Amino acid sequence: MGYRKIKENNKTVWHYFKIYFLSLFLSLSVFAVGSFFKPQFSCANSATCKSDLVVNVDNNAVGVFQGRKVNPPKVDLAMVTAATSVLGVHVSNEKKHIYVDLSRQTLHAYEGNQEIMQALISSGKWGRTPTGNFNIWQKLPVTRMAGGSGADAYDLPNVQWVMYFHNDFGFHTAYWHNNFGYPMSHGCINMRLIDARKLFAWADGPAGNQKGTAVSVCDQFKRPGTCVQNNPVN
Amino acid sequence: MVITRRQIELETFLLISIVVVGSLYFAIQKNNHQPQFSFASGISPVSAPAEIISPKITVAQQISPDGEKKVIMKVTENSDNTKTHDLSTADENGANEKFVFTKILDSSKSMSIPFNTWSPDDKYFFIQENAGENKSIFVFKATGESLTDTEKYFDAADIFRQKGTGNNFAEATGWASETLIIINSKKPDNTKGFSYWFEVPSKAIIQLSTEF
Numbered sequence: 001m002g003y004r005k006i007k008e009n010n011k012t013v014w015h016y017f018k019i020y021f022l023s024l025f026l027s028l029s030v031f032a033v034g035s036f037f038k039p040q041f042s043c044a045n046s047a048t049c050k051s052d053l054v055v056n057v058d059n060n061a062v063g064v065f066q067g068r069k070v071n072p073p074k075v076d077l078a079m080v081t082a083a084t085s086v087l088g089v090h091v092s093n094e095k096k097h098i099y100v101d102l103s104r105q106t107l108h109a110y111e112g113n114q115e116i117m118q119a120l121i122s123s124g125k126w127g128r129t130p131t132g133n134f135n136i137w138q139k140l141p142v143t144r145m146a147g148g149s150g151a152d153a154y155d156l157p158n159v160q161w162v163m164y165f166h167n168d169f170g171f172h173t174a175y176w177h178n179n180f181g182y183p184m185s186h187g188c189i190n191m192r193l194i195d196a197r198k199l200f201a202w203a204d205g206p207a208g209n210q211k212g213t214a215v216s217v218c219d220q221f222k223r224p225g226t227c228v229q230n231n232p233v234n
Numbered sequence: 235m236v237i238t239r240r241q242i243e244l245e246t247f248l249l250i251s252i253v254v255v256g257s258l259y260f261a262i263q264k265n266n267h268q269p270q271f272s273f274a275s276g277i278s279p280v281s282a283p284a285e286i287i288s289p290k291i292t293v294a295q296q297i298s299p300d301g302e303k304k305v306i307m308k309v310t311e312n313s314d315n316t317k318t319h320d321l322s323t324a325d326e327n328g329a330n331e332k333f334v335f336t337k338i339l340d341s342s343k344s345m346s347i348p349f350n351t352w353s354p355d356d357k358y359f360f361i362q363e364n365a366g367e368n369k370s371i372f373v374f375k376a377t378g379e380s381l382t383d384t385e386k387y388f389d390a391a392d393i394f395r396q397k398g399t400g401n402n403f404a405e406a407t408g409w410a411s412e413t414l415i416i417i418n419s420k421k422p423d424n425t426k427g428f429s430y431w432f433e434v435p436s437k438a439i440i441q442l443s444t445e446f
Contacts, residue, residue: 178350179408192299
């Protein structure tokens with residue numbers, strides 16, 4: 001018997017090295033594959049997230065949500081675009097920041113350290129709302145949103161006061177339900193029309209080199225600087 | 235002595251006159267003392283100014299999600315410790331107010347307007363009545379009209395209880411659509427039970443696969 005023999009069953013040190021490296025390789029492979037398949041939060045509205053991120057008015061269409069017909073509100077685009085600021089009547093140089101508290105289903109709008117708006121929202125129920133720190137990258141006064149499949153399919157024209165902050169995840173009205181304070185969306189932040197209109201008028205989209213209003217989606221939030229984010233996307 | 239017929243007539247007249255005058259006297263005396271009997275307890279007969287107690291009135295209201303309509307609940311505290319709840323709807327600016335319903339509750343009960351009271355299309359709203367652990371959810375038409383030929387409103391919580399789902403009514407959170415109220419239930423052991431839809435106006439109770 002040579003010195004490399006360890007046990008009576010004739011296993012060599014080399015044999016154990018092979019097993020060790022094979023295990024290491026398998027572990028790394030599983031980790032890499034698992035990371036690849038983790039949720040990417042690419043889309044909230046699977047049918048329109050890439051094609052319909054534009055202003056879209058259709059006053060003759062019938063909406064569908066939860067397998068039921070919904071009557072969308074008639075939208076006068078001229079009136080919508082002429083909507084004036086409500087929260088923004090006072091001029092402030094303070095930095096604007098919107099916080100979303102997913103645990104309490106609330107939205108908080110700040111100018112500096114001053115909270116100027118608080119509202120109940122509905123975040124993702126059939127799709128997760130991504131946590132993280134973002135900026136509003138597009139504002140649309142009205143558009144169409146569609147997605148889901150089977151009984152969960154939805155097609156909702158004339159969705160008003162849309163502000164996207166991460167891909168097609170954004171703030172917008174939800175005329176098809178009134179269950180604010182509870183998750184009800186496919187990942188977006190649903191708001192009452194009266195709240196979404198105020199927020200839209202106050203918040204800024206990108207302009208030149210300036211980013212849009214900052215948005216932080218938190219698992220828990222109390223005040224600026226206390227935004228708890230578990231597994232943020234950025 | 236001979237009493238003439240004329241004397242008899244005169245004495246009779248005098249006797250009757252005395253009786254009448256005497257009766258009148260006692261009658262007048264009685265009437266003059268009448269007020270004193272009423273205030274025998276010592277309260278001054280001088281009429282005191284009536285104490286005007288203004289009933290305490292509070293008003294609660296909830297605007298619809300689109301800002302077009304509002305439901306108004308005026309609560310008047312009555313002197314017998316009851317409260318009168320008057321429900322009405324109106325446009326956001328107060329115009330077109332329509333009376334919907336009134337109900338008097340004793341002090342052990344209360345009524346409230348939930349945040350998500352309005353159906354998304356502003357056609358219906360619901361009100362919550364609390365009587366200890368027992369809750370009622372009254373669903374009304376916003377126009378004040380009856381929901382059916384015989385029913386002014388539905389009690390969604392009571393209909394849920396009658397359905398016999400095996401779970402107890404817990405809360406109504408809001409509207410899933412124009413005609414569907416979301417009901418959360420709790421199991422007999424008080425843990426969270428299934429969620430349901432209550433459909434207006436069919437009164438159907440539909441169990442959901444997801445919890446709200």
